[in-house]
Amino acid sequence: MILKAEHLILGDGKTVLEQGAVCVDSEGKIKSVGPSDQIERQNPGEEVRDYGEATILPGLFDMHVHFxxxxxxxxxxxxxxxMVAYYALKQAAYALDLGITTVRDLASPYNLCKKMRMAGEAGFIEVPRIFHTHTGICMTGGHGHEDGITEVDGVWPLRKEIRRQLRDGADWIKILTSNREDFPEFTQEELNAAVDECHRRGVKTAVHAGxxxxxxxxxxxxxxxxxxxxxxxxAQAEQMAENNQAWVPTITAYTYLYEYTKRLIEEGGDLSxxxxxxxxxxxxxxxxxxxxxxxHFKSFYDTGVTVLAGSDMVLYGAPPLPIHQELAYMVEYGITPVQAVATATGNPSRVMGLEKVTGFLHxxxxxxxLVVQGNAAEDIHALDQVLGVYLGGRRVREN
Ligand SMILES: [Zn+2]
Known part of the structure; x- marks a missing residue:
């Protein structure tokens, strides 16, 4: 099968092809990418889907979800x-609707994501590629303790909880150590131990720190x-760039929370x-x-720190998984659409160690x-008009 469109964004943050095509082999892998006349000539008799004035890009990552x-x-x-499982399944469906084909879940009820992935592999349900933590870990009374985050204190209990979560299939470990105040929840000793416990096992770890x-x-x-x-x-962004630590700003979640709470206060809305x-x-x-x-987004971006797109939206009634909006804010705050797309494709692929699996048109x-109407390399809002979504070569959405 050949998909062709007027624009292709390859996912590396710079390369765009005009009049391009992607040839997909019978195993659902990308066989070749290039100018459409050349791809068609090399693959005579292949079915061609011509999307016209559209953009083909890698399926998106959302690096911060809570299914x-x-x-x-x-x-x-x-x-x-x-009910929690049905709710989570709906979130997974939203992800595919938006062209999100890979997610990193950064805290959901214990084992939920593990079983969703299993059910997907068994063919019971249709879900994106799922990489997950389990519940996340905070100190006793720390951020998220009311919402299912596991409370742990002290170096050895932390190491033990991390070992338990890894034993039970977590791909990443999530620590939470700040809330709305300027004081750190875990001590330096606890944070160091958490990172050490992960890294000596070759596992990566994410931290909520605002x-x-x-x-x-x-x-x-x-x-x-x-x-x-x-x-x-x-200075901290520069330090992260130097240390190869990535930043998941979640601009939309905080901006939405600001606008939403402002509206509620001004209009005296329902606080039940x-x-x-x-x-x-x-x-x-x-x-x-x-x-x-x-x-500050643009000046931090310019330090070279790896930026990753994550939506982290958990409010009732909010747009689900607003990853398109996250990229739109990045563009509004100063980077190009092609750079913004890389924060949801090539960048997360590298950070997740998935360069040989997904995240680029290679x-x-x-x-x-993901196929969207219009030229996403010029106008990031093109992402709002999804024409088609393919997961491992299988068409899972078509509008
Ligand atoms: Zn979160």
Whole structure:
């Protein structure tokens, strides 16, 4: 099968092909990528799908999802394991609708993502490629403890919990060490031990750190990805670039929280949802948070720090998995659409160690493809009009 379109974005942050095509082999891998006349000549008799004025790009990654975060749903008392699984399945369906073919889940109920992946492999359900932590780990009373994050204190209990999660199939470990205040939750000794326990097993680890001095402590501890980094400094971005630590800013989540809570306060909206009520309580945090992303994103990007797109949206009624909006903010704040696309394709592929699997339009990789209307290399909002989504060469969405 040959897919052709007027524009191809290869995923490396710079290469765009005009009048290009992707040939997909019978095993669902990319056989070749190049000018469409050449690809068609080399593969006579192949079925050709001509998408016309459209862009073909690698299927997207969302590097910060919580498929099983049901805590903001109404009717919470009905949420047993069955309901949580159905809820998570709906999130997975949204992902495919948007052209997200790979996710990293950074905390969901224990084993949920492991079993979703298994059920996908067994053919029971249709899900994107899933890489996951289990519940995430915070200190007793720390960020997320009300929402299913496992509470652990001290170096050896931390190591033991990490060992348990790895034994039970976690691909990554997630630590949470800051909330809305400027104090770090875990001690430096605990953070260092967590990273050491992962790295000596060859496993990567992500950390929720948005305030100071938690961000600096996490950079020093050697975490592989810093989630949010909301009040990061330029010097810290430079340090992360040098240490090869990646940044997952989650601009949309904080900007949405700011706008949403502002609206609720101004209009005196319904605060019966506990997660909304909590967000309103934190409104003083969200305004400077949204502004920090707007004002500093470009200068941090320019340090060369690897930026990864993650949506992290958990509010009831919010747009699910707004990864297109995340890329749109990056463009609004100063980078090019092609660079923004790399934060959801080539960059995460490298950080996840999946360069031979997915994230680029390169021969030999799985044909995880997104086709959108228009020229996404010029206009990032083209991503909002999905024409087709392919997972391992199989068409899973067609509009
Ligand atoms: Zn999160």
């Amino acid at each position: 099983g975060y049901y805590y903001s749903q109404p009717g919470l008392s009905e949420y047993d394991d069955y 305030t100071q001095p938690a961000i600096q402590m996490c950079i020093d501890a050697g975490f592989d990805t810093i989630e949010h980094g909301t009040f990061m400094t330029l 949802n506990p997660i909304s009520a909590r967000a309103v309580k934190d409104q003083a945090f969200f305004e400077p948070a949204a502004n920090a992303y707007r004002d 021969p030999g990789l799985q044909a995880d493809l």
